[in-house]
Amino acid sequence: MMSKLTIDAARTIIRETLAKAHDMGLKPMSVIVLDAGGHPLAFEREDGAAPGRYAIAEGKAYGAVMLGMPGSAQMARAEAQHYFMTAANGAFGGKVVPVPGGVILRGDDGEILGGVGVTGDTSDNDAEAALAGIAAAGLKGDA
């Protein structure tokens, strides 16, 4: 059992997420890996990605970790009850971006090890690349 996310795992997730994005022919991507407390372990932004992509990647991953809800569930909640996600975002200093591409990282027992945030293409493509990267690192992703 892996009880704490390591920098080696984070590097693998980023490398393999980008490799998958290249295979899929996606636009330039940005990928962040946060620990179980929502704090950055590793980040990369590819050449050609817009300068603000750090904040979007972080916001996707941060919401997933802090709320314990993946991006798809946050988006569903935002569509059903937008004022709740707006308010939750205020409570987190505006750092939550509630769309797919924010993925919860889980260990063997389902415990939350951290989160991954991917941005650059459509939200669904972002999430697909993230899940491939997470699987390549031997972890479970909840997108």
Added chain:
Amino acid sequence: MMSKLTIDAARTIIRETLAKAHDMGLKPMSVIVLDAGGHPLAFEREDGAAPGRYAIAEGKAYGAVMLGMPGSAQMARAEAQHYFMTAANGAFGGKVVPVPGGVILRGDDGEILGGVGVTGDTSDNDAEAALAGIAAAGLKGDA
């Protein structure tokens, strides 16, 4: 007559809210008790609850105390007039989460003694657990 909330009452509210949540089979819960000024008296987050649950619990209780409106009334207002709750939230630094689970604590004469915020399961289940905890402390809850 009880004119001011005590730490002993706050402890009872938290313990009994969690006991009720366990009886109901709810997810891991977080419970906060605020005083009449909206300031924290006591808080607990159960094992397995997401790390951001403090801010959600506080936001539910804070809105109840500061606006003098329980979570259900805040939600009704948000649904009828979302820009009002968004604006009110701006005025309160983004700390208000306008959904059930934010409960006003009242004394014998109806005076506001503080607020309770509960989060972890559905908003309605959160509120039901809070009311049980408040009743067990001999106080009145306005959910």
Added chain:
Amino acid sequence: MMSKLTIDAARTIIRETLAKAHDMGLKPMSVIVLDAGGHPLAFEREDGAAPGRYAIAEGKAYGAVMLGMPGSAQMARAEAQHYFMTAANGAFGGKVVPVPGGVILRGDDGEILGGVGVTGDTSDNDAEAALAGIAAAGLKGDA
């Protein structure tokens, strides 16, 4: 080995820190326990403590966890190089209070499990009570 701080350990730390403070005849106290990500697990503020004590307790514990430096080391750095601690505080949203009473919680292997923040009396008395509470929970404190 305890790899993650539990709510039961947090409750013990708070109860025993307050018991020690009572034995020492200290003023009304506030105690917070944060997890390894700097997020609140449990908090209590005793009757008679000022309403702003949550933020002071959190600020002491938050700096300890986020910087990996106990309150005494933060204070020494602030006295030697005040602009560094001012800047670090800006980087953490103003949430760091760099004085004794902010204690790092460590496990058997020295890993950081979280932090404790105590406020109410002199900073040195705050730290002494915290260390007693931490020891009673079978953990190591770095004050």
Added chain:
Amino acid sequence: MMSKLTIDAARTIIRETLAKAHDMGLKPMSVIVLDAGGHPLAFEREDGAAPGRYAIAEGKAYGAVMLGMPGSAQMARAEAQHYFMTAANGAFGGKVVPVPGGVILRGDDGEILGGVGVTGDTSDNDAEAALAGIAAAGLKGDA
């Protein structure tokens, strides 16, 4: 002539800065590379580094890029005129950490390509490791 920092160069800087830190026997390190607009290109935090090290690393690099002053010059200014650096920091949202370890990245003609922020050991050791990583990437560092 290299007119824009690439993600490949950023990866090399991080890898070689960490290699140098290992050679020097430093504590667990965190390294960020910002582009010429002060926006993150890549970041890594080693196992054992405190969770708040992202903000410190970013603050060192951000000040270097945004002010066009390396960390050592910022520290000298802070010691001579602390209110200036405090005010500058206010203007930059509190994101500047004015100590060594914040290094300006320059191209062949002296143009600013970005910045590197390193934190984990003493500020001087942080800067030494950064300069080695930058040199390994074939760039010039102004520490």
